[in-house]
Amino acid sequence: MNIQTIPNSAVAAPRIERVRFELRRRSLQVERSIRLTPGMLRIVFSGDDLHDFASLAPDDHIKIFVPTPSGEVVPRSYTPRRYDAEARSLAIDFALHDAGPATNWAIDARPGDQLEVGGPKGSVIVSPDIRHWLLIGDETALPAIARRIEEVSAGARVTSVVAVTGPQEHLVFDTNADLLSLWAHRSISDSSDPSTLLAILKTTGLLPGTFVWIAAEAMVTRAIRSYLVQERGHPLSWMKASGYWIMGRADAHEKFE
Ligand SMILES: Cc1cc2nc3c(=O)[nH]c(=O)nc-3n(C[C@H](O)[C@H](O)[C@H](O)COP(=O)(O)OP(=O)(O)OC[C@H]3O[C@@H](n4cnc5c(N)ncnc54)[C@H](O)[C@@H]3O)c2cc1C
Numbered sequence: 185m186n187i188q189t190i191p192n193s194a195v196a197a198p199r200i201e202r203v204r205f206e207l208r209r210r211s212l213q214v215e216r217s218i219r220l221t222p223g224m225l226r227i228v229f230s231g232d233d234l235h236d237f238a239s240l241a242p243d244d245h246i247k248i249f250v251p252t253p254s255g256e257v258v259p260r261s262y263t264p265r266r267y268d269a270e271a272r273s274l275a276i277d278f279a280l281h282d283a284g285p286a287t288n289w290a291i292d293a294r295p296g297d298q299l300e301v302g303g304p305k306g307s308v309i310v311s312p313d314i315r316h317w318l319l320i321g322d323e324t325a326l327p328a329i330a331r332r333i334e335e336v337s338a339g340a341r342v343t344s345v346v347a348v349t350g351p352q353e354h355l356v357f358d359t360n361a362d363l364l365s366l367w368a369h370r371s372i373s374d375s376s377d378p379s380t381l382l383a384i385l386k387t388t389g390l391l392p393g394t395f396v397w398i399a400a401e402a403m404v405t406r407a408i409r410s411y412l413v414q415e416r417g418h419p420l421s422w423m424k425a426s427g428y429w430i431m432g433r434a435d436a437h438e439k440f441e
Pocket of ligand 1: 244260261276277278280282284285286287323324325327372375428429431432433436437
């Protein structure tokens with residue numbers, strides 16, 4: 185493989201547009217659930233409240249409101265994986281893990297069940313002119329990564345590097361992009377260990393003008409972001425990094441500016 189580490193400071197920062205939406209709360213009904221893989225459950229929702237739903241960026245998020253065992257209702261962040269305006273349906277993909285009200289709710293969801301959903305309250309739109317993408321993440325980032333891969337313009341070059349528990353979790357993406365899809369394997373208990381992702385990244389080229397998107401457990405995101413900035417010289421203006429969850433803490437996430 186041809187490894188390139190060319191700092192792309194000579195390339196102008198990409199255009200990034202922020203769009204805000206009026207915050208709306210919607211009541212949705214479960215239409216069906218589909219086991220995409222042993223560890224990934226898709227729930228498809230429908231409802232008239234979706235008539236004016238909008239999600240302009242693949243990494244938008246919505247809040248779902250789910251009950252805890254004590255009866256309290258708590259918010260959790262999820263990616264609107266696929267929205268069909270005509271059918272007024274919305275899919276959310278849940279990465280299943282040991283315990284948590286959102287995961288438990290998704291596992292138990294049956295057709296006709298109701299779910300309250302808020303947002304998205306905004307979208308961060310990265311220029312559609314980007315020709316190279318490097319998308320890095322774990323199971324929780326797969327819905328946003330899959331959306332990006334599906335939505336990039338034809339011919340864009342996309343490399344995805346995703347940590348999952350094994351080949352049974354690999355997804356096949358439907359895309360017009362020139363896609364290289366790489367998978368790192370580790371157990372769920374090792375999901376805050378960045379080493380398998382880093383091992384792949386160390387043999388992955390990084391062309392100037394590549395937009396890097398990272399979302400995973402926060403320690404993993406931090407380690408990968410540091411590696412790409414400090415050792416590969418990738419500019420922060422060409423990167424968006426988020427901790428989508430934090431090991432050992434409920435409803436926790438972290439933004440990296
Ligand atoms: C912007 C954004 C978009 C997101 N999109 C998605 C999405 O589309 N699909 C998705 O599955 N997740 C997504 N997530 C991550 C999701 O919000 C968290 O995993 C959330 O904590 C799950 O809620 P829970 O109620 O199941 O567990 P919580 O009650 O929040 O956590 C309970 C325990 O489980 C641990 N935990 C949480 N998530 C995981 C995990 N994935 N693996 C192992 N342990 C975990 C926590 O550290 C805690 O110890 C997104 C997060 C953000 C910030």
